[in-house]
Amino acid sequence: MSPIAQPRSRIQQKNREVILDAALEVFSLHGFRGATLDQIAEVAGLSKPNLLYYFPSKEAVHKVLLTGLLDTWLDPLRAMDPKGEPLREILGYVRRKLDLARDYPRESRLFAGEILQGAPRMREAIEGDLRALVTDKARVLIRWMDEGRITRVDPVHLIFSIWALTQHYADFDVQVRAVLGPGHDPFAEAGRFLETLFTRLLSLGP
Amino acid sequence: MSPIAQPRSRIQQKNREVILDAALEVFSLHGFRGATLDQIAEVAGLSKPNLLYYFPSKEAVHKVLLTGLLDTWLDPLRAMDPKGEPLREILGYVRRKLDLARDYPRESRLFAGEILQGAPRMREAIEGDLRALVTDKARVLIRWMDEGRITRVDPVHLIFSIWALTQHYADFDVQVRAVLGPGHDPFAEAGRFLETLFTRLLSLGP
């Protein structure tokens, strides 16, 4: 309700970060209801009451994580330049999204778990910011198609396919590695595969 | 430990089914730890002790669900015929997998949640049956590529891409619908989009 008091000491800042990192670890593995403050406190190396000194409730910790997340998650799509060369821009987006999945798998799983459970704590953000950005970029894609610079496909489902294919490697990491077996670099292989896939999908035919 | 006593009365059989259906509902929404016996019992229309008369523990209910699941889940891939026409067989697989996601979204989400959490209760099944089937079908795909009947791409990642793209529409249903807005039929649109995608990916170029 009240504006957040920002002046925090170094130790406060540091502890908040430690807690959020621990919470990300635990929430991403067990979901909101499955996660416990005991676990989070243990991973953070703090006592449970001390954790609750920094955040008023379990819900509050979760909310801070989610709030910061969506923005980062949409950055790669935002960076798709309407003035650039279409195929190059789309492949660039795929590459950035895949890198994000590789470098921030816990964030990806936190997000996935939230959506999987019906997005009870993200509904507005999804129906607001997310939808607006997709609608905007879909318009760019349609223009490129109208100009005959890429194949005509459903632009929103094209974006869905990029999300699905990149996040799969973070969210289903266990399955991917179990099936591939040892001696593989899933993300490197995915990068090559996805470049081929989207190039063939979008390059104009003969 | 002991072989399961199979002779069950009609009412027992019926109640087991009611419980498993309720459990699927609740587990798929909240994950194993987030689900409670209270919720499951309520959805099933039974008392909690009565539920525990049919299953010895929460863990046991979850296990029965998962055990039955993987087999059903792999059926569409099993049905891909090595003797058929390659592109037709692959598109048929995509279609069957998408239909499964549309008709059994709860099962899809249960599976997704389990993998997301590191597959603590499915590890062996994934490293065993699942891996074996994928390896087998990958060999079929490679043969088709060797024979010059479809484009050469990484066969295992091709299978991954089918999983990712079809399950996305079940697992992220909330997000898909929020972005598309009203007046859309996500699965129908996905069917057309995916047919285009895999046809363009796999058809031999000029």
Next chain:
DNA sequence: GTCTATACTCTGATAGAC
């Protein structure tokens, strides 16, 4: 087979000493 009652543990959160 089904219910009420209850044992016992875990979990989120608070009080108050230091």
Next chain:
DNA sequence: GTCTATCAGAGTATAGAC
């Protein structure tokens, strides 16, 4: 700022009446 102690409620599971 951090800790010990503790509470109230929810959670899994069992006992035992009917």
